[in-house]
Amino acid sequence: MVCGGFTCSKNSLCALNILYVMVSLLMIGIASWGKWFGLVSSFQVVGGVIGVGVFLFFVALVGLIGAMRHHQVLLFFYMIILFMVFVVQFSVSCACLAINKDQQSNLLEVGWNSSQITQKDVEKTLNCCGFSSVNYNGTCDAPCFSNHLCATCAVKIQEHAGEVLRFVGGVGLFFSFTEILGVWLTYRYRNQKDPRANPSAFL
Helix, strand or coil: CCCCCHHHHHHHHHHHHHHHHHHHHHHHHHHHHHHHCCCCCCHHHHHHHHHHHHHHHHHHHHHHHHHHHCCHHHHHHHHHHHHHHHHHHHHHHHHHHHCCHHHHHHHHHHHHHHCHHHHHHHHHHHCECCCCCCCCCCCCCCHHHHHCCCECHHHHHHHHHHHHHHHHHHHHHHHHHHHHHHHHHHHHHHCCCCCCCCCCCCC
């Protein structure tokens, strides 16, 4: 049977949603592992990643059940939600790829000032103190602080910020195209007749 057939569309949609389920479980597992072993102490970061993972899991579950049962209502809502996720993710991915150095610095400083827990995580992980200047009269959790040989965290972060943004943007673009593929497959699959169904039944 050609790939435009009912069975192929169904199998492709099921495979795509199984991939989304695996990605969502991976996100939840990595965030929980990082929190459990103390790699990330910020509850906002861990909670955000787990929240996105749970949302993706339920969306994929709706798509998987809808595909297996050829359920018109579930497939419709799955298609709408997936298209909205595509629009948001595509926009964020393009922004990550298009951001310049000045915008990176401004965003990093805003993120730095928003949470003291995140500041401590960054200082311990990157072995740096302060964002744009080091205050040796204050406190810092970095190992270099006792030797008074610390670099600022802005310098350390910006060494990797460009690479991270390009990586995030690239991965986001890849998954955004899989999402628009999922929307197209769902639209096509919804309008196909199940060859095993009663020929006189409505779609």
